[in-house]
Amino acid sequence: GQQLNQSPQSMFIQEGEDVSMNCTSSSIFNTWLWYKQDPGEGPVLLIALYKAGELTSNGRLTAQFGITRKDSFLNISASIPSDVGIYFCAGNAGGTSYGKLTFGQGTILTVHP
Amino acid sequence: SQTIHQWPATLVQPVGSPLSLECTVEGTSNPNLYWYRQAAGRGLQLLFYSVGIGQISSEVPQNLSASRPQDRQFILSSKKLLLSDSGFYLCAWRPSRNQPQHFGDGTRLSIL
Numbered sequence: 734g735q736q737l738n739q740s741p742q743s744m745f746i747q748e749g750e751d752v753s754m755n756c757t758s759s760s761i762f763n764t765w766l767w768y769k770q771d772p773g774e775g776p777v778l779l780i781a782l783y784k785a786g787e788l789t790s791n792g793r794l795t796a797q798f799g800i801t802r803k804d805s806f807l808n809i810s811a812s813i814p815s816d817v818g819i820y821f822c823a824g825n826a827g828g829t830s831y832g833k834l835t836f837g838q839g840t841i842l843t844v845h846p
Numbered sequence: 847s848q849t850i851h852q853w854p855a856t857l858v859q860p861v862g863s864p865l866s867l868e869c870t871v872e873g874t875s876n877p878n879l880y881w882y883r884q885a886a887g888r889g890l891q892l893l894f895y896s897v898g899i900g901q902i903s904s905e906v907p908q909n910l911s912a913s914r915p916q917d918r919q920f921i922l923s924s925k926k927l928l929l930s931d932s933g934f935y936l937c938a939w940r941p942s943r944n945q946p947q948h949f950g951d952g953t954r955l956s957i958l
Binding site for chain 1: 852878880888889890891892895897903905936938940943944945946947948949950951952954
């Protein structure tokens, strides 16, 4: 089945630093999504990408849909303490997949003030 | 506006007891609905999805079952819980094709 490799698994950074994380897939996806999860809560959608090469921003967050359709990255600029959490990439193969998502294992982000 | 509700938020159950977790969506019709399990705060595993009333697809063999008795209601059940059923259970929905999934706040299930 499809697998997503998300890296890094964890990051410890200082407030104000930029952050970059990425996901690679063994197969092609038609949609890439990035979510953030706070402890004890459900994941919250950050950015959705629907076209190969698409670059989309949401405030300090920027994500790109890789040209090969097998990868995506998320950048966070000028990190702040509230950026702490687990970030997940997720991909959907489209077609008759009924919107089913394959998730990466997550990147745990810690921001030191 | 569209919202999703899951309850209970936390649940502690003995091994061998039954389970019923409920998820409801408001402000939309005919959504696709999904149940996920998350172990140890990492990685979400899709358990079931539904594209309509009474239509359930299972993604992995397990001790759980799902039902969709109404358009905006999705229920996760078990007749006899196992220790391995412990985890964080998340319900998600999407309104239509080419729309992303949105998640509820989850249920933390602990089996004793």
